[in-house]
Amino acid sequence: MDVILLERIAKLGQMGETVKVKDGFARNYLLPQGKALRANEGNKKRFEAERATLExxxxxxxxxxxTVADVLGGKTFLVVRSAGETGQxxxxxxARDIIEVLSAEGFNIGRNQVDLNTPIKTIGLHSVTLHLHSEVEIEIQLNVARSAEEAERQAKGESLTSADAIYGVDEDALRPEDFFDPEADQDGDDE
Incomplete structure (x- = not known):
């Protein structure tokens, strides 16, 4: 189906362009959302008449x-969650959790504006892309930690999932001899 775009749509085209899209995409998304019109003579005239208003x-x-991007850009937000010793x-x-964190800070962002392919399942610093407008995209940082104190340590660059953080041991100082005695089982017995 040929449609006239009423706004810029990523990977599709600019405002005013006539593009060919699949029928289902046009009927289920573009037309109901008011992002496009069917490409026929009447709608082409209507678009040209309303072009200045639309622009x-x-x-x-x-x-x-x-304006929102200038305020949000580069900010780090804290998300406190329960996690195991390994950081899982x-x-x-x-996305809905990110929306809640942003709304608690006073930002009104929609769920469809959060670009999160898979949910975050580990503690640490995670980058999340927000699409505020078809031409405005920013990245924010989420500091996912078990507590505010751990979040501060993470922000300084400290790893909370290494052996040092979990067991209080320097990972580089660990040697196999510290865990088993190679002399103990000399007779070949597995007992």
Missing amino acids: ARNLERKGEAQ LYGSVA
Whole structure:
């Protein structure tokens, strides 16, 4: 199906372009969301008549998104979760959790604006991309930790999942002789 784009859509085209898309994508997403019109003579005339209004509205949205991006860009947000000694979370941090953290800080971000391919399942510093507008994209840091104190240590670059952090032992100083005695089983008995 040929459609006229009413806004820039990543990997598809710019505002005003006529592009060919699959029928289901047009019927289920582009047309109901008001992102495109069917490409026919009536809609082409309608688009040209409303072009200035659409461009002004798009520019206004982009400006608002850029303002939020300037405030949010490069910020680190703390997410406290229960985790095992190896750093594996009991559960995960998904897009809805990120939305909650951002809304607690006063930012109104939609779930569809968070680009998180798979949920976060380990403690540590994680980068998350936010698509605030089709032309405005930023990256924020999530500091996932078991407590605020651990988050501070992580932010300084300390690893909380190494043997040193877990057992209080320097990983580089560990030797096999520290764990078993090679002289103990000389007779070949497995007992």
